[in-house]
Amino acid sequence: MSTTLEPEGDYDGVPSYRYDNTTGGSVLSHHRRWDELAATHDGFRSSVSHGFWVITNGPEIQRALQDWEAFSSKSVTALDPDPKFLWIPEMLDPPLHSRWRRLLGREFSPNAVAAREAEIRAVATGMIDRLSGSGGADVLDTFARRFPTQIFLRLMGLPEEELDVFLEWVHEILHLSYEQDPDRSRQLAAITAVSDYFQEQIALRRTAPKDDLLSRVMTWEIDGEPISDRDLHAFCVLMFNAGLDTVPIAVGWALYHFASHPGQRAAIVADPSLIPTAVEEILRVYSFVVPARKATRDVEVGGCPVKADEMVMLPLVVSNRDPERYANPTEVDLDRTTSNHIAFGSGPHRCLGSHLARLELNVAMQEWHRRIPDYRIAEGQDLEQTGNMYGLTSLRLEW
Numbered sequence: 001m002s003t004t005l006e007p008e009g010d011y012d013g014v015p016s017y018r019y020d021n022t023t024g025g026s027v028l029s030h031h032r033r034w035d036e037l038a039a040t041h042d043g044f045r046s047s048v049s050h051g052f053w054v055i056t057n058g059p060e061i062q063r064a065l066q067d068w069e070a071f072s073s074k075s076v077t078a079l080d081p082d083p084k085f086l087w088i089p090e091m092l093d094p095p096l097h098s099r100w101r102r103l104l105g106r107e108f109s110p111n112a113v114a115a116r117e118a119e120i121r122a123v124a125t126g127m128i129d130r131l132s133g134s135g136g137a138d139v140l141d142t143f144a145r146r147f148p149t150q151i152f153l154r155l156m157g158l159p160e161e162e163l164d165v166f167l168e169w170v171h172e173i174l175h176l177s178y179e180q181d182p183d184r185s186r187q188l189a190a191i192t193a194v195s196d197y198f199q200e201q202i203a204l205r206r207t208a209p210k211d212d213l214l215s216r217v218m219t220w221e222i223d224g225e226p227i228s229d230r231d232l233h234a235f236c237v238l239m240f241n242a243g244l245d246t247v248p249i250a251v252g253w254a255l256y257h258f259a260s261h262p263g264q265r266a267a268i269v270a271d272p273s274l275i276p277t278a279v280e281e282i283l284r285v286y287s288f289v290v291p292a293r294k295a296t297r298d299v300e301v302g303g304c305p306v307k308a309d310e311m312v313m314l315p316l317v318v319s320n321r322d323p324e325r326y327a328n329p330t331e332v333d334l335d336r337t338t339s340n341h342i343a344f345g346s347g348p349h350r351c352l353g354s355h356l357a358r359l360e361l362n363v364a365m366q367e368w369h370r371r372i373p374d375y376r377i378a379e380g381q382d383l384e385q386t387g388n389m390y391g392l393t394s395l396r397l398e399w
């Protein structure tokens with residue numbers, strides 16, 4: 001993918017491009033294209049599909065994420081302004097959103113997450129031990145995707161035997177290219193399967209509650225009303241979408257980074273106390289989530305005259321690689337002392353799972369480098385990225 005975009009013209013006084021965020025590309029091509037756009041624009045219009053606004057000014061992105069009254073989460077995908085589904089809590093606005101977050105916050109608090117550390121470490125070390133003697137592997141398939149998905153199943157109280165089925169569903173729903181699934185039938189079949197699966201799991205717990213997150217959520221009340229099966233289902237589907245692909249993508253970028261920066265790899269192997277900073281820097285530099293919001297009224301942001309009901313794309317990567325905010329913004333700096341990045345978002349919808357994600361990433365980096373300190377990207381390995389979240393499709397390493 002070329003990083004340069006040709007302007008198409010002008011839309012309400014703002015430049016317009018045929019900007020498509022969802023195409024594949026070579027490694028980091030999306031990040032570099034955002035750098036280039038942010039250097040020359042505060043915002044622009046994309047003419048793709050029904051059209052939407054794209055904000056490329058770091059502080060303005062953060063302002064919009066925090067201003068939930070003007071920028072609603074009724075839709076969080078720029079290409080789909082009127083979704084036929086609801087994800088809870090992601091697509092709720094305050095005050096209902098705040099009620100869900102207050103209840104969910106306890107389950108994902110720093111203390112609740114820290115209580116799981118030994119278990120999380122045991123899962124990671126088991127998987128890395130099995131890999132360490134093999135001399136090489138696709139580390140996305142054998143580790144980066146399996147480890148957090150197994151933790152997710154435990155957290156939700158779902159059977160661990162379902163791990164491979166879950167990995168397959170994530171692949172079919174989130175990773176297929178247009179060529180692999182031109183009419184989206186594979187994606188739809190997997191979405192239906194996940195939906196049926198969660199319906200079944202909810203029904204099972206209604207008759208026989210367990211000691212797990214799903215059973216606990218069933219006992220909560222919102223505004224004095226018990227939570228309906230429909231809302232429970234919307235919560236499960238959101239957890240699947242928000243919790244399953246994100247840590248794998250971040251682990252993939254971390255292993256890619258340290259395979260291609262042997263000096264920094266040697267530094268974290270020699271001094272593991274650098275790992276927490278390394279994790280924050282990977283999250284910042286390789287930021288991969290691109291939220292969007294729907295304007296509730298006419299409002300200006302990033303110099304764009306947004307009208308009520310129009311969609312606004314808010315790429316976190318622009319804030320996180322903003323030269324006004326960070327010196328050497330595109331470099332992973334193991335000595336950096338500022339950690340105010342917004343890779344987990346900003347405002348009321350800031351990631352509920354951030355403490356869990358941070359712990360998983362730190363554990364993954366510590367245990368990986370303790371066991372496999374020296375590794376490189378396999379020769380002939382193609383590196384590509386695809387989708388609305390910028391993750392590698394495969395990463396074959398040798399050690």
Ligand code: HEM
Nearest residue numbers: 089090242243246247250289291344345349351352353357
């Ligand atoms: C490196 C890993 C992760 C990253 C970078 C990440 C990033 C994000 C971002 C940017 C948002 C806000 C989206 C928006 O404003 O529209 C978000 C929301 C959310 N994330 Fe994460 N996430 C990660 C891992 C997780 C995990 C492991 C879980 C749970 C198991 C999780 C659960 C959620 C939930 C439930 C929301 C919705 C919160 C709300 O709407 O109030 N995330 N995440």
